[in-house]
Amino acid sequence: MALWSVVLIxxxxxxxxxxxxxxxxPSSPSPKPVQTEPSGIIKPSLGIGPGDWVEGSREARTVLxxxxxxxxxxxxxxxxxxxxxxxxxxxxLAIVYRHFPLSNIHQHAQMAAQVAEAAGLQGKFWDMxxxxxxxxxxxxxxxxxxxLFLKYAEELSLDLEKFQKDLHSQQVKQAIRENVQSGALLxxxxxxxxxxxxxxxxxxxxxxAFRTLILNEIGPTP
Amino acid sequence: xxxxxxxxxxxxxxxxxxxxxxxLLISFMGFGDSTYLAAKHYLGTPLNxxxxxxxxxxxxxPYATILGVPLGVYGGAYxxxxxxxxxxxxxxxxxxxxxxxxxxxxxxxxASVWFVYLQYFVLQAICPYCMVSAGASTLLLVLGLLVxxxxxxxxxx
Numbered sequence: 001m002a003l004w005s006v007v008l009i010x011x012x013x014x015x016x017x018x019x020x021x022x023x024x025x026p027s028s029p030s031p032k033p034v035q036t037e038p039s040g041i042i043k044p045s046l047g048i049g050p051g052d053w054v055e056g057s058r059e060a061r062t063v064l065x066x067x068x069x070x071x072x073x074x075x076x077x078x079x080x081x082x083x084x085x086x087x088x089x090x091x092x093l094a095i096v097y098r099h100f101p102l103s104n105i106h107q108h109a110q111m112a113a114q115v116a117e118a119a120g121l122q123g124k125f126w127d128m129x130x131x132x133x134x135x136x137x138x139x140x141x142x143x144x145x146x147x148l149f150l151k152y153a154e155e156l157s158l159d160l161e162k163f164q165k166d167l168h169s170q171q172v173k174q175a176i177r178e179n180v181q182s183g184a185l186l187x188x189x190x191x192x193x194x195x196x197x198x199x200x201x202x203x204x205x206x207x208x209a210f211r212t213l214i215l216n217e218i219g220p221t222p
Numbered sequence: 223x224x225x226x227x228x229x230x231x232x233x234x235x236x237x238x239x240x241x242x243x244x245x246l247l248i249s250f251m252g253f254g255d256s257t258y259l260a261a262k263h264y265l266g267t268p269l270n271x272x273x274x275x276x277x278x279x280x281x282x283x284p285y286a287t288i289l290g291v292p293l294g295v296y297g298g299a300y301x302x303x304x305x306x307x308x309x310x311x312x313x314x315x316x317x318x319x320x321x322x323x324x325x326x327x328x329x330x331x332x333a334s335v336w337f338v339y340l341q342y343f344v345l346q347a348i349c350p351y352c353m354v355s356a357g358a359s360t361l362l363l364v365l366g367l368l369v370x371x372x373x374x375x376x377x378x379x
Binding site: 003004007011014015018019021022023103104168173 | 250254257258262263264265281286292302309312346
């Protein structure tokens, strides 16, 4: 009986320790450029990297970084707001899209990210980004959405042979992996998560609130 | 006529202590590894394995879950089962517990072969945590075979 008591206590303690360990933030360095704060804490760069997808000017002083998941309904809800910000503010605002597919709850999120990255290799990332969110309800319900993804690629006049090859390439997977790892280092808890000039912001509840926030950061125009 | 399991358990000679010790150690390690993978899945945080490549490709693939349950849960249950059977054997000295543990090992090994095949040839990405589990299930199979070999030697002497 004493043996079983020890085993039971040991197993419970082990399970608790593993869950605690799994929940603690990762300590591995990010493959993204890192910067060191005066405190010595290393954090992933929220500046625009060479591999980032950017709408607006890369030179803009105001940068909005979004960590997003194509299968996440909240991300879809924010997509038109972010698009409207780009339309209205143009080159005053750089909008950066980074992948953070929540694969444990969104079965097709990882593949959707790969689809957008593969389209990006043919210069159509943002077009595919828009298609993904506009048709989210359609493809996310499918058991295997690959036919739909190919249809979208066809709609964008992509080279389908190259698209299908790129879709499963290490280059595409690595790009997503780097986004995910940088997001993990930033302790992202959900999607979408926005950073405005490197500061994490609460998701605004309306376009007006979002616009005001951005305009305050841009400051008065000369 | 006795039930075949019982008569077989009577024939299974007690293995050396080091085999039992390794059985416990490896099944415990496998349990820890699988529990970590399952915890990461339910917490929704990526695996901490940036020095390797392929963790996310493997754990986010459609093969990472069966009926919506992550493989880590099945793996954890498998290793826990073996661990508890071996504890049962140590506690009662009843060979039926050891036999149950040994009989489980080919199933774990077969599953590991399938998952390693998926990683190498289908996903073309390797998750080191999954490979640890594959290594553990292989060692458990070897230990299971050693139990039988040892049993045969004891009978012949």
